[in-house]
Structure formats: C-alpha cells, structure tokens
Amino acid sequence: MATTMERETVQRPGRPSPVSPDQTTEPAKPGGRKRAVFIIMGAVLLGLAAVGVRRWIYGFSHVSTDNAQVDGHIIPILPKVGGYVIEVRTDENRAVKAGDTLVVLDDRDYKARLAQAEADLAVALAGVSNRARVGQAEAQVAQAQANAEKAHADLERIKPLAEKDIVPKQALDAADAAARAADAALAAAQAALLGADARVAAARAMRDQAALNLSYARITAPSAGVVSKKTVELGQLVQPGQPLMSVVPLSEVWVTANLKETQIQDVTAGDPVDFTVDAYPGVHFCGKVESLSPATGAKFSLLPPDNATGNFTKVVQRVPVRIQLCGPQDLKHELRPGMSVVTTIQTK
Numbered sequence: 001m002a003t004t005m006e007r008e009t010v011q012r013p014g015r016p017s018p019v020s021p022d023q024t025t026e027p028a029k030p031g032g033r034k035r036a037v038f039i040i041m042g043a044v045l046l047g048l049a050a051v052g053v054r055r056w057i058y059g060f061s062h063v064s065t066d067n068a069q070v071d072g073h074i075i076p077i078l079p080k081v082g083g084y085v086i087e088v089r090t091d092e093n094r095a096v097k098a099g100d101t102l103v104v105l106d107d108r109d110y111k112a113r114l115a116q117a118e119a120d121l122a123v124a125l126a127g128v129s130n131r132a133r134v135g136q137a138e139a140q141v142a143q144a145q146a147n148a149e150k151a152h153a154d155l156e157r158i159k160p161l162a163e164k165d166i167v168p169k170q171a172l173d174a175a176d177a178a179a180r181a182a183d184a185a186l187a188a189a190q191a192a193l194l195g196a197d198a199r200v201a202a203a204r205a206m207r208d209q210a211a212l213n214l215s216y217a218r219i220t221a222p223s224a225g226v227v228s229k230k231t232v233e234l235g236q237l238v239q240p241g242q243p244l245m246s247v248v249p250l251s252e253v254w255v256t257a258n259l260k261e262t263q264i265q266d267v268t269a270g271d272p273v274d275f276t277v278d279a280y281p282g283v284h285f286c287g288k289v290e291s292l293s294p295a296t297g298a299k300f301s302l303l304p305p306d307n308a309t310g311n312f313t314k315v316v317q318r319v320p321v322r323i324q325l326c327g328p329q330d331l332k333h334e335l336r337p338g339m340s341v342v343t344t345i346q347t348k
Helices: 002-009 030-061 108-129 131-163 169-215
Strands: 062-072 075-077 083-088 101-105 218-220 225-228 245-248 253-260 272-277 280-292 318-325 340-346
Touching: 062 318, 108 169, 131 169, 253 272, 253 280, 253 340
Parallel strands: none
Antiparallel strands: 062 253, 062 340, 075 245, 083 101, 101 218, 225 245, 253 318, 272 280, 272 340, 280 318
C-alpha cells in the first residue's frame, strides 16, 4: 500500500510538475511596455525640442566664435647707440617697472665725446664774450650801412640825369654797381656779427647731443611688464636698433574675436561679451565690444587673396573685433597674449 502511494507521488518523466495556485503568474501585457517606451521617447523628444527652440531663440540675440585669442602689447627693447654690454640687470620672465635699468653699455667713449663738446662750447662762448671783437663787428656793420645809404642816394640822383642824357649811361651803370656792392658789404658785416652767436648755438647743440648719447648707454624699461625673449648677454657688442628683449605689460590686454562677416550685422561698440579661456575651464570673464576692424583679416595678410582671377572660390571672411575687459586682471586667472578664447557677444 505504501509502495503504491510512493510510486504515485514520483513524477513521471515527460509530464510537468503540478503547480500550486499561489505560484501561477499572469503574462505581461504587451501594451503596457509599449506605452512606457512611448512616454520615455516623447519626454526625450520634448526635451530636445525645448533645447533646440531655446538655442534658436538664443541665436537671435547672441553671436559666438572660438576663433578668438588674448592680445596685448609686446614692446621691443632696442638700443639707440652701439657699444659693449657691461651689465644685464634682468632675466627672462621677470617683472619690471617703468624706468628700471635693463642693460648697461660701456659709456667711456660717450663721456669723452661729451667732454669734447663741452670744450667746444666753452671756446664759442669765450669768443662771444670778447667785447672788443663784438664792438669791431658792430662798427663794421655801421660803416657798411652808411656806405650803402650813400651809394643808393647817388644812384637816385643820377637816374633823372641819365634819362635826360645829361650824364652818360656808363655813369648810371657805375652808380648802380656801387649801390649793389654796398648792399653786399652790409650783408657780409651783419653775417659776421651774427656768426659768433651761430657758432655758440651749434656748439651747444653738439653738447646736448653728446649728453643724450651718453644717457642712451643705460637702456631702461619704457613700461611695466614681464621680460620675454631676452637675447642679450654680457660682453656682447650691440648695434643701434638691435632687438635685445621684449616687455609684455600684462595689465594692458584685450581679446580679439574673428567673427564671420555674416555675424557682424548687429554687433556694435558697447555690446556686452561673455567669454571663457581654455586655460581656465569653467571660469567666465566679462567684457564689451570696443571696436570693429575697418577691413577683414585677409586684407592684412602677407599675400591677400585676389578675387579678380578666374579661379575664384568664395570663402566667408573674418572681421576682427576688439573686446575690452570689464576691469583689471584677475591675478588668480591672469590672461596672457596668445591664449585661446571662446567669446559670446550679446547683440540685442
């Protein structure tokens, strides 16, 4: 009996095991899954549409470009006189103030030239101070002036007589020549009197030029900034106009944005600008449009394009726009010329 019951409880191969009513599950409805997918897709499409509409509206009042960079003054340091370098008082990437001495040249030759010029000036002044010579020159001027007046008076008396043929024409010619000779003598006497003053002025000018050349032996910074591209070394013989280094004033920088010619229609001076710099991700800077270039960047290139040729391909040109910073430099995020910038200009 027990054996028969145990056999009945053994599962027969090929038949499914009995399932209790509690373990039965209803099959998932395909319509519910599709509805959820449609809801998700609709939400995504609605979000994309909202973003697209927002950007479309944003584009009506803003123009952006990543073709922009930080610009600034790069001041070349050039000697005005030649000489050997005896001292270099700065180094690469070092901050300097306006008036700081950067390079000192050997100034012994210029000191000697200044001494010679001062001596020449002293000689000229001594000549002017000799009152005997000055009195003699004044007397010669007075005598020449009297002779000129007499010669002109004689000429005026002879003219009517010559017209009436009372005196020969040779007498008239002689009186005219005498008057012209007297005028020349007077001019020479006056030039001799003024010559001393002219020599003094020339000597003083030579002295001033020698003093100026001596001051040029010390090369100073024309503006505050940071030294860059230093090429001068101790003992080097430099010539006038030879580049020695550059000074970059970081306090005077701006942004140049090269907008497409199709973007500048509504851009005017004073428009607010928001820009970011690749060197400082996530940091926003503010500025305003200062001015627009009078020509495209291609016109200032070394070889500007010639559109009059037969092989013409239309290319959208770029117009440089100068952007001024809102305030002074942020020392934590200092802008340096050449940095890449992404600008957004609010036009309306």
